[in-house]
Each structure stands twice: as C-alpha cells, then as structure tokens.
Amino acid sequence: xxxxxxxxxxxxxxxxxxxxxxxxxxxxxxxxxxxxxxxxxxxxxxxxxxxxxxxxxxxxxxxxxxxxxxxxxxxxxxxxxxxxxxxxxxxxxxxxxxxxxxxxxxxxxxxxxxxxxxxxxxxxxxxxxxxxxxxxxxxxxxxxxxxxxxxxxxxxxxxxxxxxxxxxxxxxxxxxxxxxxxxxxxxxxxxxxxxxxxxxxxxxxxxxxxxxxxxxxxxxxxxxxxxxxxxxxxxxxxxxxxxxxxxxxxx
Ligand code: NDP
Ligand code: 8X3
Numbered sequence: 001x002x003x004x005x006x007x008x009x010x011x012x013x014x015x016x017x018x019x020x021x022x023x024x025x026x027x028x029x030x031x032x033x034x035x036x037x038x039x040x041x042x043x044x045x046x047x048x049x050x051x052x053x054x055x056x057x058x059x060x061x062x063x064x065x066x067x068x069x070x071x072x073x074x075x076x077x078x079x080x081x082x083x084x085x086x087x088x089x090x091x092x093x094x095x096x097x098x099x100x101x102x103x104x105x106x107x108x109x110x111x112x113x114x115x116x117x118x119x120x121x122x123x124x125x126x127x128x129x130x131x132x133x134x135x136x137x138x139x140x141x142x143x144x145x146x147x148x149x150x151x152x153x154x155x156x157x158x159x160x161x162x163x164x165x166x167x168x169x170x171x172x173x174x175x176x177x178x179x180x181x182x183x184x185x186x187x188x189x190x191x192x193x194x195x196x197x198x199x200x201x202x203x204x205x206x207x208x209x210x211x212x213x214x215x216x217x218x219x220x221x222x223x224x225x226x227x228x229x230x231x232x233x234x235x236x237x238x239x240x241x242x243x244x245x246x247x248x249x250x251x
Pocket of ligand 1: 009010011012013014015016033034035036037058059060061086087088089090110114137138139140181182183184185186187188189190192213
C-alpha cells in the first residue's frame with residue numbers, strides 16, 4: 001500500500017512543526033503549509049531526508065489563495081488521506097470592550113474561516129474516495145470561556161461546532177473527524193498573542209511544566225493510526241499542572 005498523504009496547516013512552528021517531525025519519522029508523505037516560506041523551505045529540506053515532502057505557502061484567510069494553492073498540487077499529491085487543521089493563533093488578551101477589531105478579524109478569519117476554506121478544498125476528494133480523516137485543533141478555550149479570552153474563545157467554540165458538524169455530515173462517507181483540544185502548550189502561541197512581548201509570553205508558563213508541541217504530535221499520531229473501525233471523537237489534553245482553563249498549579 002502506498003504511504004498516506006497528510007496535509008498539515010500551520011507547520012512552520014509549534015504543534016504543526018512538531019507533528020511534521022513525528023509523522024515524517026513514521027513515513028507519512030507530508031504537505032506542509034504556513035505563510036513563512038523560509039521556515040517551510042528549511043523544514044521541508046530537513047524532513048526530505050525521511051520522507052516525501054511538499055510545501056505550500058499561503059494565508060488560510062485568503063480563500064482564493066487557499067483554493068489556488070491546493071489546486072496547484074501535482075497529481076501524486078492530490079489524494080489527501082489526512083487533513084490536520086492546525087493553523088491558528090490568539091491575537092490579544094483584553095476585555096471585549098477594549099478589543100481591537102484587527103485582532104478579532106485575524107482570529108475569526110484565520111481560526112474559523114481559514115479552517116473552512118482549507119477543508120472545502122480537501123473534503124471533496126475524501127468524499128469521492130469514501131475515506132479520510134480530518135483532525136481539527138481546537139482548544140480548552142473552545143470548551144470554557146475565560147476572562148479576556150472572548151473572541152479567541154468564540155473562534156475555538158466555532159471550531160468545536162464545525163468539528164461536530166463535520167462528524168455528522170461526513171458520516172455517510174466513512175470519514176473520521178477528530179477534535180483535539182489542548183490546554184497550555186509552549187509554542188510561539190503566547191508570543192503571537194502578546195505581539196512579541198517575550199516577558200508576558202514567558203510568564204504564561206512560569207512555575208509549571210506546560211505541554212510541548214511533541215506531546216500533541218504524539219497524540220495526533222495515535223489518532224491517525226487507529227484501525228479503520230475506530231475513530232477518536234473529541235479529546236482535551238492538559239499538562240498535569242492544569243485542571244481546566246483557569247485552574248493551574250504553579251510552583
Ligand atoms: P504557533 O504560533 O507556534 O503556530 C501557529 C501556526 O499557525 C504557525 O505555523 C503559523 O504559520 C500558522 N498560522 C497562523 N495564522 C495563519 C494564517 N493566517 N495562514 C496560515 N497559517 C497560519 O502556535 P501553536 O502551535 O500553539 O498553535 C497551533 C494551533 O493550536 C492553533 O490553532 C492554536 O489555537 C491551537 N492551540 C494552541 C495552544 C497553546 O497553548 N499553544 C492550546 C490550544 C490550542 P505562519 O505564521 O508561518 O503562517
Ligand atoms: C490556547 C490555550 O488557554 O491560552 O488555546 O486559551 S489558552
């Protein structure tokens with residue numbers, strides 16, 4: 001049997017990059033996506049030693065770019081077995097009345113509409129082949145709203161709803177749909193949320209052992225290697241020090 005093709009959005013850092021490494025070691029063929037082409041090229045060069053890699057640089061918020069990029073895939077890359085919708089970020093952490101409209105747009109357009117735009121291009125092939133697996137990266141922020149999380153939480157609640165909807169609508173075609181909802185994972189996430197303020201970003205993980213991108217990557221590998229009749233539905237993953245969105249043991 002030929003090796004499976006996995007399409008990973010947000011592969012230039014954090015969870016997506018770690019997933020690319022883990023899946024390359026497990027001989028999946030990888031389509032790696034992100035906006036930062038230099039990072040994509042470097043990662044692709046590194047992983048080509050282990051497996052076949054194709055990189056696609058596009059902004060998930062731009063529907064035309066998404067469609068054109070995926071349409072440009074050569075024939076041997078078109079049958080995508082697994083889609084990992086991971087691209088996303090939080091932008092800002094402030095009371096809703098102080099929210100920045102640009103941050104709201106970035107989160108709704110990237111985390112919600114971007115996930116839909118990418119899925120829209122990839123679902124028809126899975127439906128035609130009556131097989132496939134979509135893994136959506138949500139968040140504990142999509143299960144519980146916390147102070148100042150407002151629009152980021154809304155975007156991740158939407159990811160949860162879309163994931164549940166996909167599971168129902170794609171059920172007739174034998175397509176698996178998994179929602180993974182991490183707690184605190186130390187990646188570039190907090191640097192992006194706090195717009196490059198490294199002290200604020202570091203403070204998020206002060207006094208505890210957060211998850212690493214690799215921890216989520218390992219779990220993604222577990223999800224996509226279950227037998228054909230087993231589908232993981234919905235999973236929250238915390239560092240041991242975290243009990244819910246706001247209860248964290250430090251020190
Ligand atoms: P990172 O900031 O390290 O990675 C985010 C990735 O998403 C990057 O590869 C980035 O690539 C990509 N991305 C962001 N916006 C866009 C866009 N508009 N178009 C294309 N790609 C984009 O954070 P994480 O690895 O932590 O985040 C991955 C996912 O995990 C996100 O959906 C996040 O919400 C979720 N998550 C993270 C948690 C955490 O604590 N870290 C916890 C729960 C969920 P580039 O900039 O090159 O485009
Ligand atoms: C990222 C985790 O708790 O910062 O989705 O929202 S949290």
